[in-house]
Amino acid sequence: MKLFKNLNFDKLRDGLSKTREKIVNKLTETISGKAKLPAEILEELEEILVTSDIGFDTAIQIIDEVKIKLKSESDRSEENILRTIKASLVAVLEKSNSYNEFLPDIEKYKPFIILIVGVNGAGKTTTIGKLAYNFKKSGLSVIVGAADTFRAAANEQLEIWAKRAGVEIVQKKNGTDPSSVAFETVAKAIKENIDVVMIDTAGRLHNKSNLMEELNKITRVIQKQSNNAPQETFLVLDGNTGQNAVLQAEEFSKVANLTGLVITKLDGTAKGGVVFQICSKQCLPVRYIGVGEDIEDLQSFEANAFVDAIFSTK
Amino acid sequence: MLEDLSQKLEATLKKIRGQGKITEKNVTETLREIRRVLLDADVNYKVAKEFIEKVTEKALGQEVISSITPGQLITRIIFDELTELLGGSHSELKINASGVTVILIVGLQGSGKTTFSAKLAKRLSNSNRKPLLVAADIYRPAAIDQLKMLGKSINIPVFSLDEKNARKIAENSLNFARENGLDTVIIDTAGRLHVDEELMGEVADIKQLTNPQEVLFVVDSMTGQDAVNSAKSFNDKVDFDGIVLTKMDGDSRGGCALSIRSVVGKPIKFISNGEKLDAVESFHPDRLASRILGKGDVISLVEKAQAHFDDIEADKLEEKLRKNKFDFEDFLKQIKLIKKMGSLSSLIGMIPGISSAMKNANVDEKAFVRIEAIINSMTKEERRSPKVLNGNRRKRIARGSGTSIQEVNKLIKQFAEMQKMMSKFAQKGFQNAMMNNKNFKFN
Ligand SMILES: Nc1nc2c(ncn2[C@@H]2O[C@H](COP(=O)(O)OP(=O)(O)OP(=O)(O)O)[C@@H](O)[C@H]2O)c(=O)[nH]1
Ligand SMILES: Nc1nc2c(ncn2[C@@H]2O[C@H](COP(=O)(O)OP(=O)(O)OP(=O)(O)O)[C@@H](O)[C@H]2O)c(=O)[nH]1
Ligand SMILES: [Mg+2]
Ligand SMILES: [Mg+2]
Numbered sequence: 001m002k003l004f005k006n007l008n009f010d011k012l013r014d015g016l017s018k019t020r021e022k023i024v025n026k027l028t029e030t031i032s033g034k035a036k037l038p039a040e041i042l043e044e045l046e047e048i049l050v051t052s053d054i055g056f057d058t059a060i061q062i063i064d065e066v067k068i069k070l071k072s073e074s075d076r077s078e079e080n081i082l083r084t085i086k087a088s089l090v091a092v093l094e095k096s097n098s099y100n101e102f103l104p105d106i107e108k109y110k111p112f113i114i115l116i117v118g119v120n121g122a123g124k125t126t127t128i129g130k131l132a133y134n135f136k137k138s139g140l141s142v143i144v145g146a147a148d149t150f151r152a153a154a155n156e157q158l159e160i161w162a163k164r165a166g167v168e169i170v171q172k173k174n175g176t177d178p179s180s181v182a183f184e185t186v187a188k189a190i191k192e193n194i195d196v197v198m199i200d201t202a203g204r205l206h207n208k209s210n211l212m213e214e215l216n217k218i219t220r221v222i223q224k225q226s227n228n229a230p231q232e233t234f235l236v237l238d239g240n241t242g243q244n245a246v247l248q249a250e251e252f253s254k255v256a257n258l259t260g261l262v263i264t265k266l267d268g269t270a271k272g273g274v275v276f277q278i279c280s281k282q283c284l285p286v287r288y289i290g291v292g293e294d295i296e297d298l299q300s301f302e303a304n305a306f307v308d309a310i311f312s313t314k
Numbered sequence: 315m316l317e318d319l320s321q322k323l324e325a326t327l328k329k330i331r332g333q334g335k336i337t338e339k340n341v342t343e344t345l346r347e348i349r350r351v352l353l354d355a356d357v358n359y360k361v362a363k364e365f366i367e368k369v370t371e372k373a374l375g376q377e378v379i380s381s382i383t384p385g386q387l388i389t390r391i392i393f394d395e396l397t398e399l400l401g402g403s404h405s406e407l408k409i410n411a412s413g414v415t416v417i418l419i420v421g422l423q424g425s426g427k428t429t430f431s432a433k434l435a436k437r438l439s440n441s442n443r444k445p446l447l448v449a450a451d452i453y454r455p456a457a458i459d460q461l462k463m464l465g466k467s468i469n470i471p472v473f474s475l476d477e478k479n480a481r482k483i484a485e486n487s488l489n490f491a492r493e494n495g496l497d498t499v500i501i502d503t504a505g506r507l508h509v510d511e512e513l514m515g516e517v518a519d520i521k522q523l524t525n526p527q528e529v530l531f532v533v534d535s536m537t538g539q540d541a542v543n544s545a546k547s548f549n550d551k552v553d554f555d556g557i558v559l560t561k562m563d564g565d566s567r568g569g570c571a572l573s574i575r576s577v578v579g580k581p582i583k584f585i586s587n588g589e590k591l592d593a594v595e596s597f598h599p600d601r602l603a604s605r606i607l608g609k610g611d612v613i614s615l616v617e618k619a620q621a622h623f624d625d626i627e628a629d630k631l632e633e634k635l636r637k638n639k640f641d642f643e644d645f646l647k648q649i650k651l652i653k654k655m656g657s658l659s660s661l662i663g664m665i666p667g668i669s670s671a672m673k674n675a676n677v678d679e680k681a682f683v684r685i686e687a688i689i690n691s692m693t694k695e696e697r698r699s700p701k702v703l704n705g706n707r708r709k710r711i712a713r714g715s716g717t718s719i720q721e722v723n724k725l726i727k728q729f730a731e732m733q734k735m736m737s738k739f740a741q742k743g744f745q746n747a748m749m750n751n752k753n754f755k756f757n
Contacts, residue, residue, distance in 0.1 A: 047359050053538040056353040120561060120589065121424025121534065129455075151589070152467075153460035160455035205564040238424065242356030242538025244566040265423060268507040270540035293423070293453065 052273030120203030123264030129161025145185030206251030264290030355569030401599030423505030508547030
């Protein structure tokens with residue numbers, strides 16, 4: 001079953017490409033007809049990569065890889081250089097299975113429980129709204145749990161999303177123990193035979209140990225009712241985030257069994273390049289990308305399109 | 315314990331003697347490293363490059379005094395320049411003495427605008443202003459509820475309309491403020507992408523309609539390379555007056571602040587560092603500079619020390635350091651102080667310049683106990699003027715402290731070296747840090 005029909009990456013590419021134009025044009029000019037890779041081309045490549053937030057070391061690594069690959073090749077045309085570097089980047093993403101389309105396997109697990117975590121303001125609640133809508137559209141029944149009992153109006157926000165998506169919600173008073181909300185949501189899903197459970201959690205910075213411990217507790221409480229749960233834990237990353245995202249992934253994976261990433265806000269000009277480091281270090285697949293604030297602005301991740309967008313001149 | 319440390323110092327000293335001036339060649343390595351540090355801290359690629367180029371150009375040919383390397387000197391210069399650039403035209407909020415002051419809060423989605431609006435309202439009401447929060451985010455689900463709840467928790471009125479028209483809400487709020495005797499209107503707007511023409515038009519209109527004294531651009535301190543683009547677009551559209559750096563309670567290095575400052579040249583006015591509504595601070599450029607460079611944090615060293623030092627003690631010590639009158643008596647005091655403050659290694663790590671030289675020095679904390687014992691076995695006179703410590707006295711001290719004569723000799727020798735080092739250091743870093751600190755208070 002295809003979850004997201006009519007995948008349309010134009011919106012992503014539109015956003016991702018605006019600032020590239022100049023650089024890549026320059027790249028094209030410099031490269032054509034040259035037999036060797038001159039320093040300035042390597043520097044342009046370095047700039048394209050670093051400004052995508054890929055990280056300095058990773059950029060150098062990728063460029064070195066490309067240099068080695070091209071050494072044994074006579075074709076040093078612009079197309080070939082770009083093709084080679086893109087292939088290296090796509091390979092990183094594919095190693096972490098980022099090309100796989102994800103859909104809750106309810107034959108195997110029911111309810112299929114997804115926990116959503118991330119730092120403040122990354123886009124967790126919005127992503128849940130969009131996912132709920134998409135899951136529902138593909139024929140699954142969905143319930144969401146408002147386990148952010150801390151932030152002002154987090155509850156109300158998720159409630160509106162649940163309404164928009166037409167799914168059920170479990171919520172409690174502000175200040176309630178978030179794990180009890182999670183517990184009840186799962187209980188209700190089991191009782192009412194609901195396919196998919198999504199738990200929204202409060203934003204938390206990964207260096208706050210008490211808040212991170214709270215996540216751990218939520219997981220434990222969910223597991224009381226359902227073995228192997230949560231089946232998926234998605235870390236939501238703001239696509240604007242720089243190198244700090246690497247630390248986020250590291251720290252969140254210490255308290256939660258992360259199974260995938262969602263990169264949001266890729267409808268701007270940020271490239272989200274930091275995911276390359278996360279994919280390769282932690283072998284986490286990117287599951288979805290957020291490309292807007294509307295309910296339909298969620299897409300499955302596609303490695304080639306993502307990489308293309310980093311270099312796209314369109 | 316001092317052994318390793320002084321060995322390291324000596325080695326460094328030897329290596330650098332004769333490197334009289336900063337040249338392109340003798341700082342290449344350091345600059346490469348600094349560039350990497352800046353990029354790792356999310357400073358924009360171009361900004362990092364230009365910044366380093368400019369600073370180097372300025373620093374070339376500078377005399378290097380013999381106690382530091384050209385690399386260390388240029389690091390110091392970069393730190394200072396960075397501090398200066400980040401601070402620059404630091405300025406307070408422009409608040410009208412009479413009439414209504416309008417503050418417009420803008421930025422990307424999820425950066426922390428709504429939370430900051432409430433924090434600012436609280437802060438201003440603490441200084442006897444009468445703020446009104448305005449809920450002009452008509453898009454995000456429950457955005458208005460969020461602001462209302464925050465306002466309620468701090469007893470600040472919130473203005474909203476049951477109408478999907480942000481321009482009108484903003485405009486009408488001014489009348490509401492006047493009619494209700496409120497003097498500071500804080501308009502919380504929806505998060506928007508800088509490439510969203512329609513919404514950028516909306517915020518520009520709101521600015522035009524409300525004529526704010528301050529437009530503040532709220533930016534997440536975790537932002538990466540693209541900060542230059544969003545900041546520039548926002549600045550082009552609404553010509554903001556200041557920057558608010560949020561989520562500084564995280565562990566991001568905050569390099570985006572340098573990018574933004576470089577691109578738009580506007581001052582950073584506030585730091586937001588927590589979800590609670592009192593977690594807001596004025597901006598201290600030197601703190602951010604050391605955070606970006608990931609260097610030891612002078613300021614926090616000084617502050618940490620401050621909690622235990624009373625001012626007079628600090629002054630006395632500083633004076634002694636400067637006049638090279640630091641004696642065993644002071645040393646003992648220092649050891650006690652250090653014990654109170656935490657581990658020595660952590661303290662050393664906080665002193666820029668010194669940290670690189672001593673990073674790898676193995677500091678044996680237990681050795682302190684022996685050192686303390688030795689000093690305790692000295693007479694007052696001996697502590698004050700170690701010169702009098704002849705062979706007999708040293709023997710007596712060894713016996714009294716349950717250590718060996720060799721240990722006593724070693725300590726005295728190392729102490730003499732340390733005195734030298736400290737006086738040099740005092741003329742540079744520590745003294746500055748101490749002096750600067752007098753202008754700093756937690757707020
Ligand atoms: N442009 C754009 N905005 C997004 C996207 N995803 C989320 N947002 C916006 O980002 C802001 C924060 O989103 P939330 O879903 O509230 O983020 P959160 O992680 O739940 O935040 P906390 O619960 O406060 O930690 C909102 O204004 C969303 O509309 C996206 O893909 N693109
Ligand atoms: N840890 C921490 N969290 C913060 C800080 N400032 C804001 N937040 C959190 O970040 C998230 C987003 O904050 P908001 O104030 O809703 O952000 P916003 O810019 O108004 O978001 P939109 O209106 O959706 O664009 C919330 O979870 C806040 O509690 C801060 O300084 N530190
Ligand atoms: Mg949320
Ligand atoms: Mg808001």
